[in-house]
Amino acid sequence: MTDFKETGVVDLKTLVKMGYVPSDVRLHRGPVAIYECVEEIPCDVCVFSCPFNAVSKNKMTDIPKVDFERCTGCGVCVGRCPGLAVFVVDVSREGDEGYVTLPHELLPPPSQGDAVVVLDREGGEAGTGRVVKTYRDRLTGSWVTTVAVPKNLVMNVRAIRVIKR
Amino acid sequence: MIVNPDLRIYTHPILEFKRGGEVTVFFEGKPFRAFEGEALAAAIYASGVNVFRISPVRGRPRGVFCMVGKCGSCMVRVDGVPMRSCVTSVRHDMKVERVSGLPDLSRYGRDVAREELDVDVLIIGGGPAGMASAEVLCGTDLETVLIDDQIRLGGQLIKQTHIFFGSRELFAGRRGFEIADDYNKRLSKCSNLKIITGTTVVGVFKEGVLAVGDNVLYLVRPKYVVVAAGAFENHLVFDNNDLPGVMGAGGAQTLMNVWGVKPGSEVLVIGSGNVGLIISYQLLQAGVNVKAVVEALPRIGGWFVHAAKIRRYGIPILTRHTILSVKGSERVEEAVIASVDENWNVVPGTEKAIKTDTVLLAVGLTPNTELLRQFGVAMKYIPDLGGLVPLRTRYMETSVENVFIAGDIAAIEEATTAFIEGWIAGYSILIKAYGEREDFIESREKYLRMLQEYRSAPVSEKVRRGWQLSLIS
Numbered sequence: 001m002t003d004f005k006e007t008g009v010v011d012l013k014t015l016v017k018m019g020y021v022p023s024d025v026r027l028h029r030g031p032v033a034i035y036e037c038v039e040e041i042p043c044d045v046c047v048f049s050c051p052f053n054a055v056s057k058n059k060m061t062d063i064p065k066v067d068f069e070r071c072t073g074c075g076v077c078v079g080r081c082p083g084l085a086v087f088v089v090d091v092s093r094e095g096d097e098g099y100v101t102l103p104h105e106l107l108p109p110p111s112q113g114d115a116v117v118v119l120d121r122e123g124g125e126a127g128t129g130r131v132v133k134t135y136r137d138r139l140t141g142s143w144v145t146t147v148a149v150p151k152n153l154v155m156n157v158r159a160i161r162v163i164k165r
Numbered sequence: 166m167i168v169n170p171d172l173r174i175y176t177h178p179i180l181e182f183k184r185g186g187e188v189t190v191f192f193e194g195k196p197f198r199a200f201e202g203e204a205l206a207a208a209i210y211a212s213g214v215n216v217f218r219i220s221p222v223r224g225r226p227r228g229v230f231c232m233v234g235k236c237g238s239c240m241v242r243v244d245g246v247p248m249r250s251c252v253t254s255v256r257h258d259m260k261v262e263r264v265s266g267l268p269d270l271s272r273y274g275r276d277v278a279r280e281e282l283d284v285d286v287l288i289i290g291g292g293p294a295g296m297a298s299a300e301v302l303c304g305t306d307l308e309t310v311l312i313d314d315q316i317r318l319g320g321q322l323i324k325q326t327h328i329f330f331g332s333r334e335l336f337a338g339r340r341g342f343e344i345a346d347d348y349n350k351r352l353s354k355c356s357n358l359k360i361i362t363g364t365t366v367v368g369v370f371k372e373g374v375l376a377v378g379d380n381v382l383y384l385v386r387p388k389y390v391v392v393a394a395g396a397f398e399n400h401l402v403f404d405n406n407d408l409p410g411v412m413g414a415g416g417a418q419t420l421m422n423v424w425g426v427k428p429g430s431e432v433l434v435i436g437s438g439n440v441g442l443i444i445s446y447q448l449l450q451a452g453v454n455v456k457a458v459v460e461a462l463p464r465i466g467g468w469f470v471h472a473a474k475i476r477r478y479g480i481p482i483l484t485r486h487t488i489l490s491v492k493g494s495e496r497v498e499e500a501v502i503a504s505v506d507e508n509w510n511v512v513p514g515t516e517k518a519i520k521t522d523t524v525l526l527a528v529g530l531t532p533n534t535e536l537l538r539q540f541g542v543a544m545k546y547i548p549d550l551g552g553l554v555p556l557r558t559r560y561m562e563t564s565v566e567n568v569f570i571a572g573d574i575a576a577i578e579e580a581t582t583a584f585i586e587g588w589i590a591g592y593s594i595l596i597k598a599y600g601e602r603e604d605f606i607e608s609r610e611k612y613l614r615m616l617q618e619y620r621s622a623p624v625s626e627k628v629r630r631g632w633q634l635s636l637i638s
């Protein structure tokens with residue numbers, strides 16, 4: 001496990017250890033939130049943003065605890081989290097495509113059908129994807145954007161670069 | 166036709182820049198396009214002016230640094246009168262020249278109005294802390310005056326475009342500049358509150374507190390004072406560190422987020438605290454190429470989530486690195502960085518030149534405590550709080566009775582804690598003025614608990630430690 005405060009990049013092992021990766025069964029049942037909020041900071045935006053009470057904290061400074069049974073993968077928290085630390089993954093559909101929903105705040109604005117370059121946690125190009133859905137969060141203005149990517153990349157893709165023709 | 170480079174941001178993912186009508190200003194005889202409402206420094210910087218003045222002793226070029234009127238690096242002569250161009254609004258047909266050497270006192274002897282104010286409360290500084298105190302006092306019969314040196318209240322909030330953390334009561338989920346807008350509206354409606362902007366409190370005298378506005382001298386005699394004067398950005402020692410293009414990160418934030426002007430086209434950020442990480446992300450949003458974030462420590466200073474935001478767009482964070490020098494004639498053209506070992510020594514042979522036109526310093530802040538020292542407040546050097554800071558009670562009163570503090574002047578922290586401290590100071594004044602009313606005490610206790618909760622995370626360890634050392638009973 002690497003020290004994420006040395007690199008600014010968290011690895012999968014750490015996420016698993018912190019309870020942020022749902023079981024395979026849950027993952028295959030439908031969309032679910034992956035929280036990458038691995039450091040204790042004073043914030044509980046996710047707790048009061050979630051319409052399904054799926055996120056909790058005992059203290060404002062704990063790391064959030066996600067109840068994967070309650071989480072519907074609705075994506076509300078993706079657009080609200082000030083740390084841009086929440087993603088929704090969906091590997092439940094037939095075929096080779098999985099979906100990642102992520103917050104996007106750069107130009108050009110994404111629109112449905114756009115081709116995108118997908119980036120991993122270090123900004124490395126992990127391949128290409130396609131915007132299947134996007135909307136602006138009404139409070140923050142973030143584009144909550146769902147991209148289709150190869151299923152095996154859903155736990156890697158954490159940002160996009162929008163290509164406009 | 167005027168053809169100059171243009172660093173203005175016209176499209177932005179989050180912000181919208183409203184510009185007034187087009188005007189022309191002349192700098193060193195050449196015409197430049199500007200927009201009504203713009204700060205002069207921002208307008209001419211946007212058109213490619215790098216050198217604003219020539220230093221008095223060694224004749225070195227100087228450019229913009231702080232963008233909030235604190236450093237004097239951008240002083241120019243406007244129609245013959247020396248002015249800090251970052252806090253001067255453009256006017257059509259202005260004739261602007263570089264100041265070479267010391268500026269002159271061309272305005273000395275001019276008639277100014279004088280105003281004497283006998284008030285209950287004087288709040289110095291209209292950032293989050295000062296606005297919070299004013300909010301508590303609003304609607305009471307305590308006559309209050311709030312003095313701020315900027316054009317508009319809000320302090321550093323007006324350039325904060327990121328979404329706030331913290332709980333709902335603490336504005337979480339909102340962006341800083343929106344909070345500032347709300348407060349500007351709300352406070353302007355308080356009948357017991359007089360807001361004086363564009364005015365600097367310069368000193369404490371036997372006769373009262375003196376403040377200097379553009380055309381008015383104020384002498385204020387308050388019963389209670391809240392000093393919420395904030396902090397200023399630290400500089401860093403390296404070769405050529407005064408070359409235009411080396412700028413405070415906060416200055417760059419003002420340029421970019423308030424005035425909609427890019428600080429440069431390629432930027433190297435020094436310091437990986439939250440300020441350095443957040444500005445890097447904002448530069449990305451403005452379409453600026455961020456070369457790297459350089460950090461001398463082995464670990465990233467700011468919050469992980471802020472680091473992750475820039476890493477996923479490929480911005481490297483170079484820990485155990487430092488900046489050695491910048492090179493360039495009228496502006497930075499190149500920066501040299503190198504690795505450092507555990508003892509902070511440069512590792513020979515690791516020097517690397519990076520092509521960049523801008524270097525932003527995000528290497529911490531120092532509390533702006535000069536006025537407090539004039540009030541005679543007991544101070545202590547506490548590095549964990551940012552340097553020399555006032556001693557205080559848990560109710561935010563200093564060693565001098567009825568002189569209160571709130572915000573970065575008490576400890577370098579965040580807008581959220583500045584608000585809470587401002588509320589606490591406000592209630593402390595109400596309790597002194599009206600006696601120990603239960604509702605006041607209860608409110609103050611609530612905010613004291615909030616402050617404690619907010620600071621309970623490991624990321625606040627330094628402040629917690631420092632705060633203990635700064636307490637008096």
Ligand code: SF4
Pocket residue numbers: 032033049050051052053054055070071072073074075076077078088
């Ligand atoms: S995705 Fe929806 S249900 Fe799941 S945690 Fe976020 S807001 Fe709650």
Ligand code: SF4
Pocket residue numbers: 035036037043044045046047064080081082083084085086330470
């Ligand atoms: S809202 Fe985001 S940053 Fe805040 S605690 Fe939740 S996951 Fe972490």
